[in-house]
Amino acid sequence: xxxxxxxxxxxxxxxxxxxxxxxxxxxxxxxxxxxxxxxxxxxxxxxxxxxxxxxxxxxxxxxxxxxxxxxxxxxxxxxxxxxxxxxxxxxxxxxxxxxxxxxxxxxxxxxxxxxxxxxxxxxxxxxxxxxxxxxxxxxxxxxxxxxxxxxxxxxxxxxxxxxxxxxxxxxxxxxxxxxxxxxxxxxxxxxxxxxxxxxxxxxxxxxxxxxxxxxxxxxxxxxxxxxxxxxxxxxxxxxxxxxxxxxxxxxxxxxxxxxxxxxxxxxxxxxxx
Ligand SMILES: [Zn+2]
Ligand SMILES: [Zn+2]
Numbered sequence: 001x002x003x004x005x006x007x008x009x010x011x012x013x014x015x016x017x018x019x020x021x022x023x024x025x026x027x028x029x030x031x032x033x034x035x036x037x038x039x040x041x042x043x044x045x046x047x048x049x050x051x052x053x054x055x056x057x058x059x060x061x062x063x064x065x066x067x068x069x070x071x072x073x074x075x076x077x078x079x080x081x082x083x084x085x086x087x088x089x090x091x092x093x094x095x096x097x098x099x100x101x102x103x104x105x106x107x108x109x110x111x112x113x114x115x116x117x118x119x120x121x122x123x124x125x126x127x128x129x130x131x132x133x134x135x136x137x138x139x140x141x142x143x144x145x146x147x148x149x150x151x152x153x154x155x156x157x158x159x160x161x162x163x164x165x166x167x168x169x170x171x172x173x174x175x176x177x178x179x180x181x182x183x184x185x186x187x188x189x190x191x192x193x194x195x196x197x198x199x200x201x202x203x204x205x206x207x208x209x210x211x212x213x214x215x216x217x218x219x220x221x222x223x224x225x226x227x228x229x230x231x232x233x234x235x236x237x238x239x240x241x242x243x244x245x246x247x248x249x250x251x252x253x254x255x256x257x258x259x260x261x262x263x264x265x266x267x268x269x270x271x272x273x
Contacts, residue, residue, distance in 0.1 A: 007077065013039050016039075024066060107127075158186070197230070230251070
C-alpha cells in the first residue's frame with residue numbers, strides 16, 4: 001500500500017519553507033488521505049528554532065481552520081514536536097511527537113547535535129572530551145526520562161545524532177559499547193509504548209541516503225514488540241513523501257509487517273504494503 005499520510009510536518013512558522021496551506025495542497029496533490037502538522041513547540045531552554053508563546057495560539061487557530069476548510073478533501077491533524085529539553089503542554093492537540101535535538105554537557109551547556117557536521121564535531125571535542133559516546137550518553141540521559149514521563153504518541157528520530165554519520169564519520173554504530181548505550185535507552189523507552197518513527201528527513205536535506213533509525217535498533221524494537229510509523233519530517237511541500245519506499249523497505253527488513261497511522265478515531269495499525 002502506498003503510504004498516504006505524514007505526521008511529522010514543519011511549516012514557515014518556524015524552519016519550514018511553506019505555509020500550512022501550501023503543505024496541505026501538496027499533500028492532496030500527492031494523494032494523501034491525511035496530514036499532521038507537528039511544528040516545533042516552544043522550548044524555553046533553547047528558544048532559537050521553535051514557536052513562540054505569542055504565535056503558538058495563532059498556529060493552533062490556523063491549523064484548526066484549515067482542518068475545517070479541507071475536511072472533505074483531506075484529514076488534517078494538529079500536533080506539535082515537543083522538545084525534551086523543556087517540554088511544552090500538549091493540551092488540546094490531536095497528537096504529539098517527543099524528541100530532542102541536543103546533548104547537555106556535564107557543566108550544563110546545551111549542544112545541538114543535528115545542525116551541521118562541524119557543530120557536531122565541535123560539541124564532541126569541546127563538551128564531551130572528544131568522546132562521541134559521551135555525547136550519545138548525554139543525549140539519551142535527557143531523552144529517556146522525558147519520554148517515560150511525558151509519553152508522547154510518537155518518538156521522533158530516536159538516533160538523530162546519526163544524521164551526519166551514514167559513513168561512520170562520528171560514531172561506530174557496530175561497536176558493542178555504542179549499541180549497549182542505545183539498546184538500554186530503547187528498552188527503557190519501550191515501556192512507555194510510544195511509536196518509533198522511521199524518519200527520512202535527513203534524506204530530503206541531502207545528508208543521508210537512508211532513513212534512521214539504524215537497522216540494528218529497528219530490529220531490536222521489532223523483537224521487543226515495539227511499534228513504528230513512517231514519516232518524512234518534511235520542511236518543504238515537495239518532500240512530504242520523501243523516500244517512503246525506502247523507509248517501508250527498512251521496516252520490512254527489520255521484520256515488521258505493519259505500521260501505525262493516525263485516524264479520527266486515534267492511532268490504528270495498518271499493513272506496511
Ligand atoms: Zn526534530
Ligand atoms: Zn521535526
